[in-house]
Amino acid sequence: MDYIPRELAATLDRALGVMPVVVLTGMRQVGKSTMLRNEAAFRSRSYVSLDDYATMRSMQENPGAVLDTEDELTIDEAQRVREVFQELKRVVDKERRPGRFLISGSANPALLRGVSESLAGRAIYFELPPMSRREISGMTGKPPFLISFLREPSTPKKKNVKLLNDAEVLTGGLPPVSLGEAADPRIWFTGYEQTYLERDLRDIASVDNILGFRDLMKLAALRTAQLLNVAGLARDARLEAKTAARYLGWMEATYIIRRVQPFLRNKASRVKKSPKLFISDSGLACHLADCRDLSDDPMKGALYETYVLQNIISIVEREIPPGRVYYWQTQQGREVDFVVELGKDLLAIEVKSGEKWSRRDLAGLSEFLSVTPRCKAAIIAYNGEEAVKLGDRMWAIPLGVLLS
Numbered sequence: 001m002d003y004i005p006r007e008l009a010a011t012l013d014r015a016l017g018v019m020p021v022v023v024l025t026g027m028r029q030v031g032k033s034t035m036l037r038n039e040a041a042f043r044s045r046s047y048v049s050l051d052d053y054a055t056m057r058s059m060q061e062n063p064g065a066v067l068d069t070e071d072e073l074t075i076d077e078a079q080r081v082r083e084v085f086q087e088l089k090r091v092v093d094k095e096r097r098p099g100r101f102l103i104s105g106s107a108n109p110a111l112l113r114g115v116s117e118s119l120a121g122r123a124i125y126f127e128l129p130p131m132s133r134r135e136i137s138g139m140t141g142k143p144p145f146l147i148s149f150l151r152e153p154s155t156p157k158k159k160n161v162k163l164l165n166d167a168e169v170l171t172g173g174l175p176p177v178s179l180g181e182a183a184d185p186r187i188w189f190t191g192y193e194q195t196y197l198e199r200d201l202r203d204i205a206s207v208d209n210i211l212g213f214r215d216l217m218k219l220a221a222l223r224t225a226q227l228l229n230v231a232g233l234a235r236d237a238r239l240e241a242k243t244a245a246r247y248l249g250w251m252e253a254t255y256i257i258r259r260v261q262p263f264l265r266n267k268a269s270r271v272k273k274s275p276k277l278f279i280s281d282s283g284l285a286c287h288l289a290d291c292r293d294l295s296d297d298p299m300k301g302a303l304y305e306t307y308v309l310q311n312i313i314s315i316v317e318r319e320i321p322p323g324r325v326y327y328w329q330t331q332q333g334r335e336v337d338f339v340v341e342l343g344k345d346l347l348a349i350e351v352k353s354g355e356k357w358s359r360r361d362l363a364g365l366s367e368f369l370s371v372t373p374r375c376k377a378a379i380i381a382y383n384g385e386e387a388v389k390l391g392d393r394m395w396a397i398p399l400g401v402l403l404s
Contacts, residue, residue: 001179003038005140006031008128011318013041015124016099020092023125024104027255027280028200029192030128031175032104036074045102049076056080063087071100078103085118092122106200106254126322127255130173130281132314133164133403144315145404150340150347153377153393161385161400163355166294169307172283173314189287193217200254207247212239216247220257221279221288225302225309225337227329228259228277255280260309263326263339266372270331282307304353304399305337308381311403312349316340334364336378348378349402355384357396369393 015022050056059081171178182188207213216237234244251257259275279285285306294300316323323342329335338349348368357380365378377393381402388396
């Protein structure tokens with residue numbers, strides 16, 4: 001299969017033009033190594049992977065022998081050799097030149113510990129999310145609708161809209177599944193889960209209760225797109241609350257889950273302050289929650305919301321500085337699924353998995369606009385075909401357009 005360009009590649013290339021060290025992180029099998037080896041902007045760089053045992057041993061014994069001789073070097077799975085980071089500091093301080101090192105890895109704690117301890121002020125880091133709808137459809141050559149709309153809100157011109165379907169949400173964005181390389185996604189996800197538990201966790205932590213950890217991970221999937229309640233998760237997993245909190249921290253550190261923080265910077269009082277919990281990939285969420293048919297599944301709305309989030313992140317985090325995504329919910333029950341912040345601009349988004357919406361679905365958006373004057377626009381994103389302006393700063397936009 002031909003290589004499919006990734007949204008983040010141009011951002012990494014821009015960063016390499018400024019910083020001596022650029023760090024790429026992301027969940028296992030998200031496509032980091034494939035991008036670093038195949039993206040046109042990186043092909044001229046020397047490449048080593050510390051997943052290779054001989055290379056890892058060589059780097060452990062004499063990292064300077066490699067780092068001193070390469071002008072532009074990519075180091076994959078860099079967290080496997082801690083000695084690399086101190087040596088990178090020495091080489092960069094000797095000649096602080098942009099673009100010297102591009103390093104990547106999946107095990108976030110080990111990688112970022114090395115960066116923070118040795119490369120503070122010398123490095124910038126980025127996370128590669130699961131593949132987006134734009135990437136899978138080969139649309140990355142066009143500006144994202146979300147960015148254009150945020151900068152200048154207006155009703156998009158009518159065009160053929162490809163509805164978001166259940167199969168895309170069930171598949172998610174991990175390349176082996178989303179690109180059809182895995183003959184049986186259920187088997188592939190089972191192997192992914194086993195590898196994660198047996199390898200990634202071993203690399204970052206000593207989990208004394210793998211069965212409890214697995215149960216907690218599956219329970220987290222059943223609660224994707226819901227407010228995080230650690231005590232409730234712990235109780236259902238039959239774990240102590242502090243153990244559940246620690247396990248969730250490890251899931252976040254290895255990009256299995258994502259916490260979306262509440263938006264608190266407006267005039268509303270009594271806004272909920274707990275984060276919302278999301279599995280980082282909708283396909284993985286469906287696997288862990290054992291969802292195989294979304295047509296009448298009660299989790300359909302939450303899984304669509306999970307899929308939309310990973311796509312929004314793919315778009316806004318390619319910006320420098322990256323955009324941020326929040327949620328908003330009051331104690332009285334008014335809510336907005338996502339608040340996108342890019343610089344000084346704000347955009348509120350409510351997600352509907354169905355082809356229709358009602359005026360009642362606009363209540364949270366309307367209240368958010370009323371208490372947040374600087375919000376440029378609010379969108380009810382639904383799975384239909386018509387884009388319509390609904391009033392001052394309010395639009396109905398098809399999901400197929402929002403994610404294009």
